[in-house]
Amino acid sequence: MTADGPKNALPPLRLPRRTRRLLCWAFLLLVAAVVADLLTGPGTTLSPVLAVAPMLAGATTRSARVPLFAGAVATAAVVLLELSNSSLPDSVHLTALITVLAATLASAANVVLVSARERELTQVRTVAEAAQRALLRPPPERLGPLRVAVRYAAAAAEARIGGDLYEVVDTPHGIRILLGDVQGHGLPAVETAADVLGTFREAARTEPDLARVAERLDAALAGRAVNERFATAFLLDVERSGGRAGFVNCGHPHPLLRRAGRVTELAPPQHAPPLGLLGLIGGHYRAGGFDPLPGDLLLLYTDGVSEARNAADRFYPLARRLAGLPATSPGAVLDALLADVGDWVGVAGPTDDAALLALRWEH
Known part of the structure; x- marks a missing residue:
C-alpha cells in the first residue's frame, strides 16, 4: 500500500x-x-x-x-x-x-x-509506416532550380505501404528523379519496389547516361530468381543550371507539363516496355528531352490517380483538372488534386494506391 x-x-x-x-x-x-x-x-x-x-x-x-x-x-x-x-x-x-x-x-x-x-x-x-519512411524518403522541398512536393495516398487505411515508389537524388550528373509503380500489391510488390529504389540510388550517382540508369533498373528486375514482377517507371534528369531536362519513360503514364495554364503530355521519343521486360523485345531505352521554362510545373503520377473512377465508371480527367487548378506551388497542387480525386470517386473510395510528384522550375 x-x-x-x-x-x-x-x-x-x-x-x-x-x-x-x-x-x-x-x-x-x-x-x-x-x-x-x-x-x-x-x-x-x-x-x-x-x-x-x-x-x-x-x-x-x-x-x-x-x-x-x-x-x-x-x-x-x-x-x-x-x-x-x-x-x-x-x-x-x-x-x-x-x-x-x-x-x-x-x-x-x-x-x-x-x-x-x-x-x-x-x-x-x-x-x-516505419518501413515506408525508410523506403520512400521525403525529398527536399527545394533542390537546384526545382521546388519539389510528393504525396502518397493508400487505397485503404490498413495499407500504408505498397508498390508505388519515388525518389529524388542530387548527383554529380544532375538531379535524378524516379517515379514508378510495381505490378501487384502486398509484400512482394514492396520487396520489388525496394530493389528498384536501391538500384536507382546507386546507378543514378554512377551512370552519366539516364538511359543507362533505366537499363540497370531493368536488369535488376529481370535478374530476380524469385518473385518475378515488372514495374512501370519514369526517370527524369534535371540540370542544376535549369537547362535542358532529359527523361526516359519505361511503360509509365505520360507526365503532364503545365505551362502558362495549358497542360500537355510529355511523350517519349519512342514507347518502351516496363522495367524487367526489355529483354523480351531487345534493344535499349532511349532518352527524350524538353526545355523547361520558369514557372513550368511537371506532374508525375501513378495510375491510381489517372484510373480513378466515379460512380458512372468514368476515369478521372487529370489533365483537365490540373489545367483548371489555381494553385501554383507543388504542394498546394498535389493537395488540391488528391482532394478532387476523393470527391470524384465518392464514398466508394479509391481502389488503388496513388503516388504523385510535382516539380516547379523557379528559374
Missing part, C-alpha cells in the same frame, strides 16, 4: 461519450425489464431479456470491465426477480441466470479479443 493507493490498483475507467450513452441505454433496459416483470405478476418472467444488457454494454467499449459490470447488475436483477416470483419453476429462473452469465462472459471475452486485435493492428501499422 502506498500513499496514492494500492500498488496494483486499476487505473480509473474513462469512457467515451458514445459508450456512456450506450451504457445508459443498457441500464434503462434493465430497469424496464425489471418493472415489466413485476407488473406482469406471477406466472411470467422477462428475466432472460436482461442478457441483452451486457451484450449492449460491450458493443462499443474496449474495456472488459464495462460488460462485466453490466452483467453483474443484470445478474443481481435476475436474482431479485427470482425472489419476487417464486411461483415459476426453479428451472426457469436457473435458465435465465445461466443466460445472463453466458452473455456477460461472451461479451467480455469479445471485448478482450477485439482489443488485442486492435493492438496488433496498431503495431503492424507502426512497422509499415
